[in-house]
Amino acid sequence: MSETDYDQIVQLLCDRLADLSKTSKESISPETNLITQLSIDSIKLLGLIMEIEDAFDISIPINALTDIQTVHELAELIHKIKSAS
């Protein structure tokens, strides 16, 4: 998977997170914190993970989410799983 793929993942995440947190897409960057800045709770995050799994045809174990705080960290995890699949 290339840098472009990573960028596409970030783009997709920003779109969906904007919807979920009811904020503008422009205000979300890779450094944005999912919990403290976007107030994404566990229910919203698990729903988002299922959507991403379907979009990229991958499985993301929920225990892998424990250390995820930012958009970049989530994108990197998805990128890593997608690359290995």
Add this chain to the structure above:
Amino acid sequence: MNLLEKLDAAAAARKSLLPDGVGAFGIPIEEVYSATEARIGDRRVLLLGTNNYLGLTFAPECIQAAHEALDKEGTGTTGSRMANGSYFGHRALEREFADFYQCSGGIVFTTGYQANLGTISGLVGPGDTVLIDGDSHASIYDGCILSGADIVRFRHNDVADMEKRLRRLGERVETTLIIAEGIYSMLGDQAPLAEIVELKNKYRCILLLDEAHSLGVLGETGQGLVEQTGLLKAVDFITGTFSKSLCSIGGFCVSNHPQLEQLRYVSHPYIFTASPSPATIASTRAALELLRKGSHLRTQLWKNCTQLYAQLKETGYQLGPDPGPVIAAILDTPQQALLMWRSLLEHNIYVNLILPPAAPEGKSLVRCSVNAAHTSEQIKYVGDTFAKLYNLVRS
């Protein structure tokens, strides 16, 4: 934010929901009069929020058995199953559960929560995968976390979604444990067991079914969903609890796999806790006997469930898809649910209030649990009161 400030933040969030301090959670029950009535504050209330499905909490056979065990063996075992805590009764109950489910082996745990924790964490570990329903009980989630296995969720009761996830696992399906529940505790709906078994066989996985809410409720002899669907032999491990239809506390796992016995040596929730008290075991054994012979209790229970489900549906409440002993009215907001819960209590009816994140998909629930000891008049009073209060929550 330090550790204590985090708890303060949680307390503030709770207080914002319950401003006048009347606690919907952990409400004090001052006196219990019967399987259907108790006192909360100065109110004599109808109990519609217990898991006493067969209404056996005051069964004379169970009380007598508990008294005798208390007199003969004392108040507690003071030790784990691994050490001095395996009395005759514990071993007998394990044989009785194995016999009930026509299995070669059974293990008794100290709580139902620990039965799932101990079984799951004993069966899978790091590098393995657990595939669980998104609406699984917390004991299943916690067992999976304790195990260190990768946790993958499928959408609630969605077998197509489940298969998609099995396919994505590739060769890892070989070390995958699928977990489902006979009756789900939030909306009272049942797992599509036949389809799940089909996928389990196709992908050659191991299947664990938690019959916590379905034991005593489904099937001719009360085995649960496995009996109702005729799929007893297709499920690898069955877990369940004593704290619902069996009216005590404890849990079990049964299986035809001889490897079940190894759980006793690898499962921390089995090893590192005291075993159930002799009185608990004795009343559970008596209750299991009543449950097996209790088709009349199941008939009465289902009559009550059907009556209440039909009345709430007719009133206009949004309910779970299947009638059953767990009947949850699904409301739009936590505030509506809290208002309904309080109003029911003012009408002397105790039900369970379930708010996000405990309820699935951010819903708020007012959940009734029906039992075999409720009279038709009591059920009608509950249905009539829900109808009277419908305007409070009509969108």
